[in-house]
Amino acid sequence: xxxxxxxxxxxxxxxxxxxxxxxxxxxxxxxxxxxxxxxxxxxxxxxxxxxxxxxxxxxxxxxxxxxxxxxxxxxxxxxxxxxxxxxxxxxxxxxxxxxxxxxxxxxxxxxxxxxxxxxxxxxxxxxxxxxxxxxxxxxxxxxxxxxxxxxxxxxxxxxxxxxxxxxxxxxxxxxxxxxxxxxxxxxxxxxxxxxxxxxxxxxxxxxxxxxxxxxxxxxxxxxxxxxxxxxxxxxxxxxxxxxxxxxxxxxxxxxxxxxxxxxxxxxxxxxxxxxxxxxxxxxxxxxxxxxxxxxxxxxxxxxxxxxxxxxxxxxxxxxxxxxxxxxxxxxxxxxxxxxxxxxxxxxxxxxxxxxxxxxxxxxxxxxxxxxxxxxxxxxxxxxxxxxxxxxxxxxxxxxxxxxxxxxxxxxxxxxxxxxxxx
Amino acid sequence: xxxxxxxxxxxxxxxxxxxxxxxxxxxxxxxxxxxxxxxxxxxxxxxxxxxxxxxxxxxxxxxxxxxxxxxxxxxxxxxxxxxxxxxxxxxxxxxxxxxxxxxxxxxxxxxxxxxxxxxxxxxxxxxxxxxxxxxxxxxxxxxxxxxxxxxxxxxxxxxxxxxxxxxxxxxxxxxxxxxxxxxxxxxxxxxxxxxxxxxxxxxxxxxxxxxxxxxxxxxxxxxxxxxxxxxxxxxxxxxxxxxxxxxxxxxxxxxxxxxxxxxxxxxxxxxxxxxxxxxxxxxxxxxxxxxxxxxxxxxxxxxxxxxxxxxxxxxxxxxxxxxxxxxxxxxxxxxxxxxxxxxxxxxxxxxxxxxxxxxxxxxxxxxxxxxxxxxxxxxxxxxxxxxxxxxxxxxxxxxxxxxxxxxxxxxxxxxxxxxxxxxxxxxxxxxxxxxxxxxxxxxxxxxxxxxxxxxx
Numbered sequence: 001x002x003x004x005x006x007x008x009x010x011x012x013x014x015x016x017x018x019x020x021x022x023x024x025x026x027x028x029x030x031x032x033x034x035x036x037x038x039x040x041x042x043x044x045x046x047x048x049x050x051x052x053x054x055x056x057x058x059x060x061x062x063x064x065x066x067x068x069x070x071x072x073x074x075x076x077x078x079x080x081x082x083x084x085x086x087x088x089x090x091x092x093x094x095x096x097x098x099x100x101x102x103x104x105x106x107x108x109x110x111x112x113x114x115x116x117x118x119x120x121x122x123x124x125x126x127x128x129x130x131x132x133x134x135x136x137x138x139x140x141x142x143x144x145x146x147x148x149x150x151x152x153x154x155x156x157x158x159x160x161x162x163x164x165x166x167x168x169x170x171x172x173x174x175x176x177x178x179x180x181x182x183x184x185x186x187x188x189x190x191x192x193x194x195x196x197x198x199x200x201x202x203x204x205x206x207x208x209x210x211x212x213x214x215x216x217x218x219x220x221x222x223x224x225x226x227x228x229x230x231x232x233x234x235x236x237x238x239x240x241x242x243x244x245x246x247x248x249x250x251x252x253x254x255x256x257x258x259x260x261x262x263x264x265x266x267x268x269x270x271x272x273x274x275x276x277x278x279x280x281x282x283x284x285x286x287x288x289x290x291x292x293x294x295x296x297x298x299x300x301x302x303x304x305x306x307x308x309x310x311x312x313x314x315x316x317x318x319x320x321x322x323x324x325x326x327x328x329x330x331x332x333x334x335x336x337x338x339x340x341x342x343x344x345x346x347x348x349x350x351x352x353x354x355x356x357x358x359x360x361x362x363x364x365x366x367x368x369x370x371x372x373x374x375x376x377x378x379x380x381x382x383x384x385x386x387x388x389x390x391x392x393x394x395x396x397x398x399x400x401x402x403x404x405x406x407x408x409x410x411x412x413x414x415x416x417x418x419x420x421x422x
Numbered sequence: 423x424x425x426x427x428x429x430x431x432x433x434x435x436x437x438x439x440x441x442x443x444x445x446x447x448x449x450x451x452x453x454x455x456x457x458x459x460x461x462x463x464x465x466x467x468x469x470x471x472x473x474x475x476x477x478x479x480x481x482x483x484x485x486x487x488x489x490x491x492x493x494x495x496x497x498x499x500x501x502x503x504x505x506x507x508x509x510x511x512x513x514x515x516x517x518x519x520x521x522x523x524x525x526x527x528x529x530x531x532x533x534x535x536x537x538x539x540x541x542x543x544x545x546x547x548x549x550x551x552x553x554x555x556x557x558x559x560x561x562x563x564x565x566x567x568x569x570x571x572x573x574x575x576x577x578x579x580x581x582x583x584x585x586x587x588x589x590x591x592x593x594x595x596x597x598x599x600x601x602x603x604x605x606x607x608x609x610x611x612x613x614x615x616x617x618x619x620x621x622x623x624x625x626x627x628x629x630x631x632x633x634x635x636x637x638x639x640x641x642x643x644x645x646x647x648x649x650x651x652x653x654x655x656x657x658x659x660x661x662x663x664x665x666x667x668x669x670x671x672x673x674x675x676x677x678x679x680x681x682x683x684x685x686x687x688x689x690x691x692x693x694x695x696x697x698x699x700x701x702x703x704x705x706x707x708x709x710x711x712x713x714x715x716x717x718x719x720x721x722x723x724x725x726x727x728x729x730x731x732x733x734x735x736x737x738x739x740x741x742x743x744x745x746x747x748x749x750x751x752x753x754x755x756x757x758x759x760x761x762x763x764x765x766x767x768x769x770x771x772x773x774x775x776x777x778x779x780x781x782x783x784x785x786x787x788x789x790x791x792x793x794x795x796x797x798x799x800x801x802x803x804x805x806x807x808x809x810x811x812x813x814x815x816x817x818x819x820x821x822x823x824x825x826x827x828x829x830x831x832x833x834x835x836x837x838x839x840x841x842x843x844x845x846x847x848x849x850x851x852x853x854x855x856x857x858x859x860x861x862x863x864x865x866x867x868x869x870x871x872x873x874x875x876x877x878x
Contacts, residue, residue, distance in 0.1 A: 025464060026792045027439035063429040067724070070714050072432065075782035077789015094793050098436035105433050113429070128727025128752075132683070136730050136750040139682035142576035200439070212427060245680045247573040278518070279497075279509035289505070292562060295569050318569060348514045355467075355516030355535050362465055362797045420680070 003358065003385045005367060009375075012211060014219040015191025019371050019381055020206050021198040023364065029199035031103040032092040032368035033111070034376045036194075037187035039167070040086050040160035040226065040306070048130070048167015049175055051084040053183055055126040057091065058082070062113035066122065069106055078103070079365075084165055087305040088376060094365045097200035104197075104213045111193065112217035114184055120177055127172060134166045142246045143417055146313075150254045153238045153413035154309060160228055161304060189220025194375045198368040230307035232256065233406070238413040243420045248295065249322040250417040251329070254309040257301070257406050261378050266390045267402040268301055268310045271336065273349045274399070275299035275312070277356075280348065282332055283314075293320045293328055305377055310406070322416055336403040341396050353391050441792040443818030444801055447638045451645050453654045454626035458805045459641040460633050462798065466536045468634040469798040470543065472550055473527040473806055474627055478600050479660045479740060480618070485610045486595065487602020491564060492618045493523040496530050498559040500552040505559055508545060517542045521549075525600065525739035526810045528623070533799070536635035539644070547648030550628070553619060560612045571604050575872035578678055579750070582685040582851040585676050585870060589847055590691065590744055594663055624655025629809045634798035660740050667691055671764075671846040672866040677854035677877060684753045684852035688763055689746030690845055692736040695811045701824045702832040703840060707736050708783040709775055709833070710766065711747050715782055717766045718747060726762070728755040738811065745840070753852050757860045760850075764843045771837040774830045788822045 007021040042049050060066035073080045073093050080093035091110075095103050138144040148164040155162040195214070197206060233256050257268040276283045276299040287294035295315045302309040312333075316325035361367050367384070374383040446460035478489040497519060498505040512519050517534040530550055534542040574580050584599055591597035598606070630649070632641045667690050693703055704712075711718040711734025722732040732749035751759040795801050795818075808817055850857065854869055861867050869877040 026796055027441050028792045028796065067715075067720075071782060074713055074715050075785040075789075076435070077786055077791065077793065079790070079793055096438065096441075096789050096792060098438045100436070101433035102435065105429070109429060125724065125727045129723055129730055132728065132750070132752055133730035135683040135752065140578055140685075140750065142573075245678075246576045248569075278513045279505070280513040285506070285509075288566075289562070292565075295566065295573075317565075318572065344514075348510070351516040352513055355518070355533075358465055358467060358535065359518070359533060362467070364796070 017194040019196045024200045027097045027200050029097040029100045030094045030364040030368040032196045034194045034372040035089045036192045038087045039165040047163040047171045054082045054084045059122045060117040061110040062116040108213035146252050149415045154254050190217050191219045194372050196368040196371045199364040234411045237409050242417050244417050246419050250315045252415040253312045255412045257308045257310050259307050260303045272299040272301050277352050333407050456629045458631045461636050466635045468536050468636050469802045470532045471631040471802045472530040473629045475527045476658045477523045477528045486598045486606040488618050490601040492615045493521045493528045494563050495555050496521040496553050499556045500548045501554045543644050551652050555615050578685045578851045581872050582687045582849050586687040586849045625652040626655045627657045631802050631805045633802045667845045668847045673848045675869045676851040681852040683750050684756045686749050687849040691742045692745035695738040699836045702828050702836040705828050706833045728759045756857045767843045774834050
C-alpha cells in the first residue's frame with residue numbers, strides 16, 4: 001500500500017524552507033522547525049553547547065516573557081518540546097488548530113528576536129538543569145555511559161561524533177554568554193532552518209500566515225556545507241572495559257557504516273531488523289530463545305549523516321561469561337556473511353519495516369518531523385512516501401555484501417561493561 | 423512583505439472546531455465476551471486489545487507474579503503453534519504483538535495492517551483461547567523474570583518506587599512488585615499458570631477492543647470466527663482492602679553506593695477511582711505537579727535547577743492507588759528539594775490557587791483532548807479506561823464539562839482533604855554517606871539496602 005502524504009513546498013526570500021501538509025481528520029496542527037545545527041558543530045572543549053542552547057530557546061524572546069512559551073501552549077492543550085541530535089536541533093508543538101497563528105508567532109519570535117531576552121541568570125539555571133539531565137540519563141543510569149564510551153572509541157578526538165550530544169560535564173561549565181550569542185547568530189537563521197506545518201489549516205491562507213511572521217526575519221551569513229568526510233573504515237578494532245554499578249556485564253559493539261541515506265546505510269538498517277526486529281529475529285531466536293545465553297540482545301543503526309554506526313548490544317545471562325556471549329554474537333555476524341538468507345526471511349523483514357513506517361506516521365507531529373528530516377538531510381521530503389522502496393529494493397546479495405564489507409572485527413569498537421565488586 | 427505587525431500581542435485564536443472522542447459500539451458474544459469497536463477513517467491499521475481485569479490481585483498468596491508470568495507466556499505457544507510459529511506467522515504479516523499486565527488488567531495486544539486482519543486475528547484468538555504454556559517456555563520465561571528481579575537493583579528509579587509502594591502498602595499485594603519476588607517466582611509452577619489461565623482468562627472476564635480501519639460488522643465476523651468457542655467462565659471478584667496512611671512524615675533512605683543523583687518519591691495514599699472528587703483532584707494534581715507549568719516543576723527545575731523534571735501523580739487501580747511526587751535531584755540538594763516540595767503541598771492546601779493557574783491547568787486538560795486521542799492506540803487505551811475503571815460510556819463526552827465546573831474553592835477543599843504533609847512517606851535512593859546526616863537533622867530516617875533489608 002503506497003503511502004501518499006501530500007505536501008506543498010516553498011521558500012521565503014530570507015531562505016526559510018517551508019513544507020505544508022494538510023489533513024483535517026482531527027482539529028490539530030503540528031508546527032515543527034529543524035535547524036541545521038547539532039553537536040557535530042561543536043568543538044572539543046565546548047561540547048554540549050548545542051543542547052544547552054536548545055534549553056535556552058524555551059526561556060523567552062524579545063516579545064515573549066520567560067515562562068510564556070510553555071504557558072501559552074500548555075494552557076490551550078498543546079504539547080511541545082525540542083531535541084538536539086548530532087546533526088540537527090528541532091523544536092515542535094502540536095496545537096488545537098485554531099491556535100496555529102499563536103504557534104507560528106512563538107516560533108518566529110525566537111528565530112528572529114531571541115537575543116534581547118537572554119540573561120546570565122537563565123543560563124546559570126538551565127546549566128544546572130542540564131547537568132541534572134545528564135546525571136539522570138547517563139551518570140546515574142545503569143550502563144548509562146555506553147554511547148559516550150562507544151563514540152569516544154569509534155571516532156578520533158577531533159572528529160565531530162566523538163562526543164555525546166549532552167556534552168561532558170566539565171565542558172558545560174565553560175559556556176559563556178558571548179558564545180551563546182555567537183552560536184545563535186551563526187546557526188539560528190532562517191536560511192539554516194526548515195519549517196513544517198501539518199494538519200488542520202486553511203490552505204488558502206497558510207502561506208500568507210507563515211510569511212506574516214517569518215518573512216521579515218533577517219537571513220544570516222550563508223553557512224558553508226558541513227564537510228568532515230570519514231575515512232576510517234576497517235582500520236582496526238578498538239576495545240575498552242568499563243566498570244559500573246551493575247549486576248551483569250554487557251557488551252556494546254559499534255561498526256562503522258557509511259552515512260544515512262546511502263545504499264549501504266539502508267542495507268545496514270535492514271540488517272538490524274534481521275537481527276532484532278521482533279521475536280522472529282535472529283538474535284532473539286538464537287541467543288535468547290534457543291541458546292538462552294543472552295538476557296537481552298539488540299541491534300540498532302545510529303542514524304548519523306556523515307557516517308553512521310551499526311550497534312549491537314548484548315547482556316549475558318548470569319553464569320555466561322562475556323567472552324562466551326561475544327563468541328555467540330560473533331557467530332551470528334559471520335552467518336550473515338557466510339550464509340545466504342532465505343528469501344522468505346528477507347520478505348518478512350521488509351513487511352515488518354513497511355508496517356512500522358506506516359505506524360510511525362500516524363500522528364501529525366511525526367509526519368511533520370519526518371518531512372523535516374528528509375528535507376534537511378536530503379532535500380527530498382518526498383522520501384516520506386518513497387523511502388520504503390529503498391528498503392524493498394535490497395537483495396539478499398546486497399545484505400551479504402554490506403555485512404561482508406562492514407561487519408568485520410577490524411571495523412568496530414567494543415565497549416564491555418563489567419560489574420564493580422560489591 | 424507584510425505590513426509591520428505588533429509582535430508584542432498574542433495572536434487571537436481562530437474559531438475552534440469541535441472534537442469528540444470517537445463514537446463506539448458495544449456488543450456481547452453469547453459466551454459473555456464483551457466487544458468495543460470503533461472504526462476510524464485513517465491509516466489502514468487495526469489495533470486489537472484484549473483485557474482481562476483482575477490481573478495480579480488474583481495471584482495466589484505466596485506465588486506473587488503468577489499473573490505477570492501468565493501474561494508473558496500468552497505469546498509463547500498454543501496447542502497448535504509454537505512460540506516460533508507465532509512469531510514467524512504474525513511478523514511475516516508485519517504485525518506487532520505483545521502481552522503484559524498492570525494492576526488493572528492483563529493484556530494481549532496487536533497492531534496489524536488491515537488487509538492482513540483476518541489471518542492475524544486467527545493467531546491472536548489462538549493465543550487468547552488456546553495458550554498451552556509449554557514447560558520449556560515456562561522455565562525460560564520465569565528464568566528471564568528472575569534475572570530481571572536480580573538486576574532490578576541497578577535502576578535507582580525502580581529501587582525508589584519499589585521501596586515506596588512496599589512501605590505504603592505493607593502486606594497487601596500492592597506492596598510487592600507486580601512481577602513478584604525471587605522467592606515467590608520460584609514457587610510458581612506451570613500448573614499454577616495453567617490454573618490461573620483456566621480460571622481468569624475466559625470470555626466472561628474478557629473485553630476485546632478493536633480500533634482503526636474496521637467496521638462493526640467486521641468486528642462481529644472476527645468474534646464469530648475466532649472467539650465464539652471460548653469457554654464462558656465468570657468475572658472474578660477482587661476483594662476490597664482498607665489501607666492506612668503513614669503515621670507521620672518520615673524518610674526511608676535506600677543506600678545505593680556510588681549514586682550520581684538522588685531519586686525521590688514523596689507521597690501517601692491517593693483516592694479511589696470512583697471518588698466523586700476525581701475531577702477536582704485531577705485539576706489539583708495538574709496544578710501541583712501534573713505538567714511542566716506545575717508548581718513543583720517550576721520550583722525544583724526552573725527556579726532552583728535541582729532536577730531535570732519533577733512530577734506528581736494520583737495513580738489509579740482497584741482500591742486506593744498511591745499519590746506521589748517523583749524527581750531525580752542532585753544529591754547535595756536532596757534536603758532542600760524535599761523541603762520545597764513539602765512547602766508546595768502545605769501552600770496548596772491552605773491558600774486558594776490563583777485564577778490564572780486554574781485556567782491554565784483547566785485549559786491543558788480540556789484542550790489536549792484531540793491530541794490525546796489521535797492514534798488508534800490512544801483511542802484503544804481510552805476505551806480500556808472506560809471498561810477497566812467502570813466509567814459510563816459518555817465519560818469522554820462529559821469530562822470537559824466536569825473539569826469546567828471545578829472552582830478554586832473545590833481545589834482548596836480537596837487539597838486539604840487528600841494531601842497531608844504531616845503523613846508523607848519520603849523515599850530517597852542515593853549514596854547514604856552523603857545525605858544521611860542532613861536528612862537526620864530534619865526527619866526520622868530509616869536506612870535500607872537496595873534489596874529492602876533494613877540497615878539501621
